[in-house]
Amino acid sequence: MNGFTTLLMRDLRLVLRRPGDVGVVLAFFVVATVLFPLGIGPETNVLARIAAGVLWCAALFAALLSLDRLFAADYEDGTLDLLLLAPWPLELAALAKCAAHWIVTGLPLSLLAPVLGIAFGLDGPSPLALGVTLLVGTPTLSLIGGLAAALTLGARKSGALLALLALPLCVPTLIFGAGAIEALAAGEGIVTHVAILAALALVALATTPWAIAAALRQAGE
Amino acid sequence: MVDLHFLANPARFRRFSQRVLPSLGFATALMLAVGFYMAFFVAPADYQQGDTVRIMFLHVPAAWLSMAGYALLAGLGASLLVWRHPLAALMARAAAPVGASFAAVCLLTGSLWGRPMWGTYWVWDARLTSMLLLFFLYLGHIALSRAYDSPERGDRASAILALVGVINLPIIKFSVDWWNTLHQPASITRLDAPAIHNSILVPLLWMAVSLLMLFVLLVLLRTETEIDRRRLENAEAAA
Amino acid sequence: MSNHAAYILAAYLVAAAILGGLVIASLGARNRVRRELAARGLEKRR
Amino acid sequence: MVPPLLEVTGLACRRGGRLVFDRVSFGLGAGELLALTGRNGSGKTSLLRALAGLTPPEAGTVSWRGVDVAKDPETWRGRLAWLGHLEGLKGDLTVIENLLIAERLRGGEAGDRLDGALLAFDLNALAAREVRTLSAGQRRRTALARIALSQAPLWLLDEPLNALDAPAQAAFRTALQSHLAAGGLAIAATHAELGVEGRSLELGPTLSSTSPPPGGEEG
Numbered sequence: 092m093n094g095f096t097t098l099l100m101r102d103l104r105l106v107l108r109r110p111g112d113v114g115v116v117l118a119f120f121v122v123a124t125v126l127f128p129l130g131i132g133p134e135t136n137v138l139a140r141i142a143a144g145v146l147w148c149a150a151l152f153a154a155l156l157s158l159d160r161l162f163a164a165d166y167e168d169g170t171l172d173l174l175l176l177a178p179w180p181l182e183l184a185a186l187a188k189c190a191a192h193w194i195v196t197g198l199p200l201s202l203l204a205p206v207l208g209i210a211f212g213l214d215g216p217s218p219l220a221l222g223v224t225l226l227v228g229t230p231t232l233s234l235i236g237g238l239a240a241a242l243t244l245g246a247r248k249s250g251a252l253l254a255l256l257a258l259p260l261c262v263p264t265l266i267f268g269a270g271a272i273e274a275l276a277a278g279e280g281i282v283t284h285v286a287i288l289a290a291l292a293l294v295a296l297a298t299t300p301w302a303i304a305a306a307l308r309q310a311g312e
Numbered sequence: 313m314v315d316l317h318f319l320a321n322p323a324r325f326r327r328f329s330q331r332v333l334p335s336l337g338f339a340t341a342l343m344l345a346v347g348f349y350m351a352f353f354v355a356p357a358d359y360q361q362g363d364t365v366r367i368m369f370l371h372v373p374a375a376w377l378s379m380a381g382y383a384l385l386a387g388l389g390a391s392l393l394v395w396r397h398p399l400a401a402l403m404a405r406a407a408a409p410v411g412a413s414f415a416a417v418c419l420l421t422g423s424l425w426g427r428p429m430w431g432t433y434w435v436w437d438a439r440l441t442s443m444l445l446l447f448f449l450y451l452g453h454i455a456l457s458r459a460y461d462s463p464e465r466g467d468r469a470s471a472i473l474a475l476v477g478v479i480n481l482p483i484i485k486f487s488v489d490w491w492n493t494l495h496q497p498a499s500i501t502r503l504d505a506p507a508i509h510n511s512i513l514v515p516l517l518w519m520a521v522s523l524l525m526l527f528v529l530l531v532l533l534r535t536e537t538e539i540d541r542r543r544l545e546n547a548e549a550a551a
Numbered sequence: 552m553s554n555h556a557a558y559i560l561a562a563y564l565v566a567a568a569i570l571g572g573l574v575i576a577s578l579g580a581r582n583r584v585r586r587e588l589a590a591r592g593l594e595k596r597r
Numbered sequence: 598m599v600p601p602l603l604e605v606t607g608l609a610c611r612r613g614g615r616l617v618f619d620r621v622s623f624g625l626g627a628g629e630l631l632a633l634t635g636r637n638g639s640g641k642t643s644l645l646r647a648l649a650g651l652t653p654p655e656a657g658t659v660s661w662r663g664v665d666v667a668k669d670p671e672t673w674r675g676r677l678a679w680l681g682h683l684e685g686l687k688g689d690l691t692v693i694e695n696l697l698i699a700e701r702l703r704g705g706e707a708g709d710r711l712d713g714a715l716l717a718f719d720l721n722a723l724a725a726r727e728v729r730t731l732s733a734g735q736r737r738r739t740a741l742a743r744i745a746l747s748q749a750p751l752w753l754l755d756e757p758l759n760a761l762d763a764p765a766q767a768a769f770r771t772a773l774q775s776h777l778a779a780g781g782l783a784i785a786a787t788h789a790e791l792g793v794e795g796r797s798l799e800l801g802p803t804l805s806s807t808s809p810p811p812g813g814e815e816g
């Protein structure tokens with residue numbers, strides 16, 4: 092078993108030891124989403140109009156909420172030093188950490204969102220399309236959020252700072268993710284949007300691991 | 313081409329900036345005074361925008377400078393991370409609030425232009441929205457560079473952020489444009505550099521140069537302060 | 552300058568306040584740091 | 598004369614504008630132990646971190662068999678076993694899981710050596726316990742078992758005796774001696790006597806004002 096898989100499996104095993112942490116994130120996602128009908132009113136046509144945007148924003152916040160601890164736990168117990176000193180590229184370690192984060196947040200959020208979409212009055216292929224856009228888009232959030240988490244490692248007030256750093260960088264993903272559902276409602280396909288989301292994910296995949304590794308190295312100095 | 317490489321040394325930079333700052337300050341003030349005169353009394357009213365075109369003389373150069381400022385941050389970030397230039401970190405720390413201020417000027421003047429032209433202070437215009445996101449990127453840079461007990465860590469973290477940010481800026485711009493064309497009826501007057509006529513272009517470029525001088529002045533002044541502040545911190549650490 | 556003069560003036564005043572304020576704050580910070588350096592005998596007066 | 602396996606020349610390290618140590622040079626051959634001593638803040642931990650490549654040094658080089666380790670940091674990291682003042686253990690994982698995962702992260706496979714390492718540090722009874730339920734000394738023993746398991750030629754240890762009781766200290770000495778006897782090297786920052794034959798290097802206060810900090814006056 093190589094270092095990447097070891098680290099990925101270790102992080103997943105750590106989550107399994109405390110499943111409540113993931114539960115809290117998913118519960119936040121549901122509760123935050125449910126607040127919108129209460130605040131805006133229950134008219135189905137209004138809710139269906141805003142559903143994609145609301146669910147995407149809530150997914151973004153839920154992902155960021157859980158990113159705070161992504162590297163902080165390793166930083167505090169000294170296992171980050173072991174990753175820094177592992178005889179394989181730190182970029183792969185960064186990728187493994189973000190992949191683990193996506194599996195325990197992005198993936199369940201993508202599965203949960205269509206159900207909430209139905210509650211918001213989305214019908215036809217829209218709930219499924221919403222799930223697909225989240226599935227393609229959330230890896231980008233995990234990578235960008237992972238970078239923000241690495242940059243704020245050991246900083247004062249890291250939680251709020253993390254959100255300030257990550258949110259502007261997540262805007263393109265948000266625009267095309269939520270835009271896909273509107274395009275669908277307007278009678279266009281979602282293929283273009285999903286393709287652009289995938290391209291954004293590839294750009295993040297090609298750039299963030301290096302930036303995360305650089306940030307972790309300087310945090311270890 | 314003047315070789316500016318000698319400025320990479322903080323102490324030499326400090327002597328250089330102390331020498332040029334007074335004359336640069338005087339020249340900037342003069343340029344701005346002439347620029348204001350041109351903007352108010354020389355430039356004619358635009359046939360479409362009326363007198364509000366005079367706001368463009370501030371708004372457009374501020375937009376240019378805030379974008380150039382972020383590119384500067386990225387360049388300084390690269391020179392810190394790759395060549396470990398000690399001055400780059402200090403100059404980035406000095407330049408970020410300047411760039412953010414120009415972005416704020418751009419946003420506020422844009423909003424004051426929008427009230428008479430669009431009938432509202434804020435429209436989710438593609439350019440304004442991109443500028444708002446650029447402003448947030450600046451805020452993140454400033455907050456990150458000051459978030460650590462050790463200033464060196466803040467320097468390097470914000471350098472990485474600036475590099476990632478500069479890669480993402482075109483992507484953000486592209487996606488905001490896309491989003492804007494989907495959501496906005498295209499019939500409104502664009503918040504844009506006006507139809508270029510010399511009577512408008514000359515004051516616009518004049519103001520751009522004046523504000524560029526102000527930008528340089530502020531960065532030099534603040535870099536000098538950062539050099540002194542770092543010396544002070546080092547003296548305390550050594551004591 | 553007849554129409555919308557208030558908005559134009561406001562735009563210039565806002566810009567002057569932000570940029571002027573930044574200049575004043577920067578000068579103040581420089582002088583403060585210089586004074587502290589001088590108090591520690593680190594500033595060489597020319 | 599054969600050059601020493603590990604050679605450190607003119608190493609200097611700066612933290613927060615202050616030189617923590619300067620012009621540190623030594624060589625270390627197979628089977629040798631170097632104890633780093635000195636007051637708090639004299640730079641023992643910083644020296645270990647600079648040797649490991651965690652902190653880029655201000656000046657100087659570290660070479661292994663005559664080759665600068667900065668040229669191939671991954672291979673160099675593979676030669677190291679690291680014990681910081683943080684143990685590097687996951688509280689939610691058991692002792693065994695921690696040891697197995699740490700070894701795999703180093704690119705190795707513990708295999709049969711696991712039993713030996715557990716036995717050496719008397720961890721058999723604790724093997725299935727989650728690390729967060731252990732005492733400070735028990736955690737330190739787990740971390741030392743991780744080092745003993747690693748088969749790395751160079752051990753870098755920061756205060757290895759911390760929180761260890763007398764039997765555990767004895768176990769550490771035995772492990773260290775057999776590592777050295779097998780031709781391994783070890784560098785340990787320590788306040789206490791290690792109780793193993795070796796050389797020592799005392800780090801003292803440096804003249805922090807002799808060279809200019811970044812942002813300094815000299816050109």
